[in-house]
Amino acid sequence: MTATTSNASAPVNGEATAVASHEVGMMFVHEYYTFLNKEPSRLHCFYNKQSTMSHGIQGEDTEVCHGQQASDNIHAKILALDFEDCKVLVSNVDSQTSLNGGIMIQVLGEMSNRGGPSQKFVQTFFLAEQPKGFYVLNDIFRYLKDDSEVEAEPEIAICPPAPEPVVEEKKPAVEEKKPEKKHEHKKHDKKADRKETKKDAAKKEAE
Incomplete structure (x- = not known):
């Protein structure tokens, strides 16, 4: 099946220089999704024996x-x-000319x-040349x-820095006695000597 549309004035041929890749992409997308809506049982006619196709859901194997x-x-x-x-409902179509006259098309919708x-989707086609137009060589x-539905990435918890250990000053179990000052002993000795001399004098007078 050539990628043509009933509204197009000329078929989409294999010469990318004659028709811009963007125009080819738009015409192909219109025709492909028209068949998908009205004649899905004939949608395989856009492919051939060399074609590959994958159809799945984001994040799942297919x-x-x-x-x-x-x-x-x-x-x-x-x-x-x-x-x-x-x-x-097509929201975006991007087309690029590729190797050997092929055209890469990406559709968002x-x-x-x-x-x-309604579910959002992305579909990518690679159109390869054939004698009377293009066929879908690759379809993803x-x-x-x-x-x-998309799982959020787990947030990495940042641990605060550990507080510095507080070292308590230990008090000695037995308090040390402060040494008495020497001059205090001297004063005490002088007072004792004075008392003794007074007692001796009193004894002599009594005799």
């Missing part, structure tokens, strides 16, 4: 499907996703399937989780 009609094929994966009345709540799709 299997890669190879080929358009193999046992683990892209067609079976698309049918297993059970698309019906799938509505897509919201998708609602079977009347369910991820539903994005809400901010509340």
